[in-house]
Amino acid sequence: MRGCESSRRFSVALGFLVAQLLCAAGARASGSPIPHGTLELVAENRWVTPGQGFSLGLHFQLERGWHIYWVNPGDSGEPPRVAWQLPPGLSPRAIKWPTPRRLGTSSIVDFGYEDTVTLIVPVHAETSLAAQPLAHLGAEIKVLVCREICIPGKTQLSLTLPIRSQLPAPDVRTRELFAAARKDLPRPAPQDWKFSVDDAKDSFVLAANVGPQITRAIFFPLAEAQIDDSAPQILEPQPSGFRLTLRKSDRLLKPIDRLQGVLALSGNHAYLIDVPVSKRDAQRNNSRGGIFEIQPSREERQK
Amino acid sequence: MRRSTLYLMLVAVVICAAPLLVAAAKVGQAAPDFTATASNGKTFRLNDYRGKYTVLEWHNNGCPYVGKHYKSGNMQRLQKEWTGRGVVWFTIISSAPGKQGYVTASEENQYLAKMQAAPTAALLDPTGEIGHLYDAKTSPQMVVINPEGTVIYDGAIDDKPTTDLSDVAGATNYVTLALEQAMAGKQVETPATRPYGCSVKYSGSTH
Numbered sequence: 374m375r376g377c378e379s380s381r382r383f384s385v386a387l388g389f390l391v392a393q394l395l396c397a398a399g400a401r402a403s404g405s406p407i408p409h410g411t412l413e414l415v416a417e418n419r420w421v422t423p424g425q426g427f428s429l430g431l432h433f434q435l436e437r438g439w440h441i442y443w444v445n446p447g448d449s450g451e452p453p454r455v456a457w458q459l460p461p462g463l464s465p466r467a468i469k470w471p472t473p474r475r476l477g478t479s480s481i482v483d484f485g486y487e488d489t490v491t492l493i494v495p496v497h498a499e500t501s502l503a504a505q506p507l508a509h510l511g512a513e514i515k516v517l518v519c520r521e522i523c524i525p526g527k528t529q530l531s532l533t534l535p536i537r538s539q540l541p542a543p544d545v546r547t548r549e550l551f552a553a554a555r556k557d558l559p560r561p562a563p564q565d566w567k568f569s570v571d572d573a574k575d576s577f578v579l580a581a582n583v584g585p586q587i588t589r590a591i592f593f594p595l596a597e598a599q600i601d602d603s604a605p606q607i608l609e610p611q612p613s614g615f616r617l618t619l620r621k622s623d624r625l626l627k628p629i630d631r632l633q634g635v636l637a638l639s640g641n642h643a644y645l646i647d648v649p650v651s652k653r654d655a656q657r658n659n660s661r662g663g664i665f666e667i668q669p670s671r672e673e674r675q676k
Numbered sequence: 677m678r679r680s681t682l683y684l685m686l687v688a689v690v691i692c693a694a695p696l697l698v699a700a701a702k703v704g705q706a707a708p709d710f711t712a713t714a715s716n717g718k719t720f721r722l723n724d725y726r727g728k729y730t731v732l733e734w735h736n737n738g739c740p741y742v743g744k745h746y747k748s749g750n751m752q753r754l755q756k757e758w759t760g761r762g763v764v765w766f767t768i769i770s771s772a773p774g775k776q777g778y779v780t781a782s783e784e785n786q787y788l789a790k791m792q793a794a795p796t797a798a799l800l801d802p803t804g805e806i807g808h809l810y811d812a813k814t815s816p817q818m819v820v821i822n823p824e825g826t827v828i829y830d831g832a833i834d835d836k837p838t839t840d841l842s843d844v845a846g847a848t849n850y851v852t853l854a855l856e857q858a859m860a861g862k863q864v865e866t867p868a869t870r871p872y873g874c875s876v877k878y879s880g881s882t883h
Contacts, residue, residue, distance in 0.1 A: 624868035
């Protein structure tokens with residue numbers, strides 16, 4: 374008798390659970406706590422369509438003053454790391470990192486994000502993917518959150534999405550979030566823009582011919598320990614572009630073939646660049662500016 | 677008049693900046709000398725240890741990356757092993773007063789006892805002078821100096837830039853590599869890496 378009662382209760386509970394799961398299907402999961410913020414796994418589409426790639430987003434919301442890191446974190450810190458748990462037939466591609474900011478003012482400069490940021494992760498869906506009402510998408514995230522101090526966090530995120538043979542349909546609830554995130558992504562540099570990088574002894578000189586004169590440019594190196602992250606980047610506007618002097622890292626002991634990274638110009642415009650490094654006579658660069666150009670920057674570096 | 681004032685200011689800037697510029701340590705170059713007071717009250721001068729290998733370890737007891745190496749016992753193990761083989765090991769604390777990791781001498785002595793740490797000495801650098809001299813960016817940043825006084829390694833402690841204790845076991849330790857290779861008369865294969873960890877909490881640091 375008692376056993377029958379409890380099994381009835383169990384069926385009712387199970388019914389509730391199933392109902393909840395069904396309602397949650399395709400919906401935005403609520404944010405999980407991370408140190409000094411929340412993190413949410415979101416999907417751009419309402420369902421997964423076999424053979425059609427789609428995007429997931431890792432949406433970070435941080436308390437004022439706290440930050441997380443870009444793929445190259447700079448002088449200190451560590452980028453978020455994701456271990457995906459996806460159904461067979463779904464495979465995550467590399468994270469699309471929005472243009473970071475320089476964080477820090479003194480001898481230590483990091484690259485990262487404050488306030489709110491969404492990391493977009495494209496996912497490949499195989500054509501052989503079988504339709505199912507509730508595919509479970511999971512991710513374990515390790516993230517370092519810092520202000521003056523750093524706190525490592527770890528959280529498990531999950532999302533359920535149906536897999537349907539219908540054409541993909543965007544989820545109106547996440548549309549703005551993904552649109553905003555895409556605006557913050559660096560784009561490929563226009564074909565007619567010309568870049569060169571000179572290896573000039575203690576610096577790399579990135580020269581750009583982009584049409585108009587450029588008065589604001591910041592370079593974010595993709596690889597660690599190539600340029601001195603905390604050194605001021607010296608911009609010299611040119612009639613049709615700019616020259617940007619990037620002090621080499623003391624830890625760069627071998628010549629490099631290419632300089633890859635993100636070039637941020639004014640007005641939230643940022644571009645992915647990948648420029649071969651040419652080794653020319655360092656004299657030209659040394660004699661050009663002299664102490665008037667280099668010295669104040671180094672003084673600034675020490676402040 | 678105005679131009680000459682500007683010129684004077686520039687010269688002043690150059691002169692003021694000069695001692696700072698020549699100072700920073702670089703792999704392959706002479707390790708800048710320093711004198712510091714240790715938590716045990718003794719005074720240590722780097723150049724007194726010419727003739728021995730010396731390891732500098734930047735420390736901050738509140739940093740989770742440092743915590744990884746102390747909670748796992750990795751740092752203590754390295755300290756015991758290498759001081760046992762005649763290496764001088766200086767733990768350096770460059771946190772400014774009020775910042776994370778700043779300790780008084782007695783607090784540091786308690787920490788060393790509690791963690792069973794075994795450096796030659798823990799040097800107190802609350803002004804950040806030694807930190808800036810070596811351009812120390814993170815804790816735990818590691819520097820290895822050879823008996824001739826040349827920096828032969830500068831960078832991370834190992835190749836696993838995480839806070840996970842479980843990452844210690846499989847990591848390649850760059851300090852061990854540098855010391856073993858140099859002691860065997862070989863070239864140090866990896867003389868410089870990006871140091872990982874928390875930023876050194878210098879006075880005026882904001883992140």
